[in-house]
Amino acid sequence: MATNSKQSVHMNPGQGETSYAQNSALQKTAQDRMKTLIEEAVTGLCTSSCPHPKNMVIADLGCSSGPNALTLVSAAVDAIHRYCAQHEQLPPEMCVLLNDLPDNDFNAVAKSLDTLKHSVDEALARPTAVITGMVPGSFYERLFARGSLHLVCSANSLHWLSEAPEDLKKSRIPMHDSDEQLRSSRHQIVADSYARQFRKDFMRFLSLRAQEIVPGGRMVVSLLVKRSDKPDTEIIQPWTPAVTALSDMALRVS
Numbered sequence: 001m002a003t004n005s006k007q008s009v010h011m012n013p014g015q016g017e018t019s020y021a022q023n024s025a026l027q028k029t030a031q032d033r034m035k036t037l038i039e040e041a042v043t044g045l046c047t048s049s050c051p052h053p054k055n056m057v058i059a060d061l062g063c064s065s066g067p068n069a070l071t072l073v074s075a076a077v078d079a080i081h082r083y084c085a086q087h088e089q090l091p092p093e094m095c096v097l098l099n100d101l102p103d104n105d106f107n108a109v110a111k112s113l114d115t116l117k118h119s120v121d122e123a124l125a126r127p128t129a130v131i132t133g134m135v136p137g138s139f140y141e142r143l144f145a146r147g148s149l150h151l152v153c154s155a156n157s158l159h160w161l162s163e164a165p166e167d168l169k170k171s172r173i174p175m176h177d178s179d180e181q182l183r184s185s186r187h188q189i190v191a192d193s194y195a196r197q198f199r200k201d202f203m204r205f206l207s208l209r210a211q212e213i214v215p216g217g218r219m220v221v222s223l224l225v226k227r228s229d230k231p232d233t234e235i236i237q238p239w240t241p242a243v244t245a246l247s248d249m250a251l252r253v254s
C-alpha cells in the first residue's frame with residue numbers, strides 16, 4: 001500500500017457499517033498480540049531508569065479511529081500502573097499522543113481520548129494524570145520534539161509506504177497489471193521496487209524516531225509481511241477484480 005501525506009487517504013471515518021471502527025477486528029487481533037511486548041517494554045523502561053521517571057510520553061503512530069486507536073496506549077498506561085502498584089511507587093505523569101495522517105477521523109479520536117483520561121482517573125483511588133494529544137502528520141516526517149518519547153507503538157500501519165516507487169511510476173508499471181502474462185513477467189521488477197521503497201521508508205522512519213526517543217526508550221511495532229516474494233495466489237485470487245480496478249484508477253490519477 002502506498003500513500004502520500006498530501007493526498008486524501010484515510011480509513012473510513014465514523015461509526016457506520018462501513019467504518020474502520022466497525023471493520024477492524026482482524027487488526028485488533030494483531031494489536032492484542034503486542035500487549036505482552038508492551039508490558040515487557042514498560043518493565044524495561046521502569047527498571048532501567050534511575051531515578052524512577054517523573055513523566056512518561058507514549059505515542060501510537062498510525063492510530064486510525066475506533067476502538068483500535070486506544071488499544072496500544074491503554075495497554076501501556078495499564079502496564080505502567082501495574083508496575084508502579086507492584087513496586088509501591090507513585091505512577092509517573094503520563095502523556096499519550098496519537099498520530100495519523102491529517103485526514104484521519106480525529107474528531108472520533110478526540111472523544112475516545114477523553115474517555116481514556118476519565119476511566120484512568122476513576123479506576124485509581126489516588127490522583128494521577130494522563131495528558132492526551134493528537135499529532136496529525138506523516139510518520140515519515142518529524143512529529144515530536146527531540147528526545148521526548150519514552151515508548152513508541154505502531155500496529156498495522158508501517159506497510160503503508162510514503163509513495164509508490166519512483167521507477168515504476170516513471171515507466172507507468174502498475175502494482176497489479178490486469179494482463180496476467182504482463183503481470184507475471186514483471187512480477188520480480190515490481191516486487192523488487194516495492195521492497196526497495198519499503199527499505200528506504202523504514203530506514204527513514206527509524207532514523208526520525210531515533211531523534212525523538214529518549215535514550216533507553218522503547219519501540220513496539222507490528223506490520224503485515226510476507227515470508228516469500230512469490231505471489232500469494234490463494235489470498236490474491238478472490239480480490240483480483242477489485243485489485244485490478246483499483247490499480248487502474250491509481251494509474252489514471254498518477
Ligand SMILES: C[S@@+](CC[C@H](N)C(=O)[O-])C[C@H]1O[C@@H](n2cnc3c(N)ncnc32)[C@H](O)[C@@H]1O
Pocket residue numbers: 003005009010011024027028031061062063064065068069099100101104137138139140154155156157160161162
Ligand atoms: C490499517 S490502519 C491501522 C490502524 C490501527 N493502528 C490498528 O491497528 O487498527 C493504518 C493506519 O495508518 C495510517 N497511516 C498510513 N500511513 C501513514 C503515515 N505516513 N503517517 C501516519 N499514519 C499513517 C493510516 O491513515 C491508517 O489509519
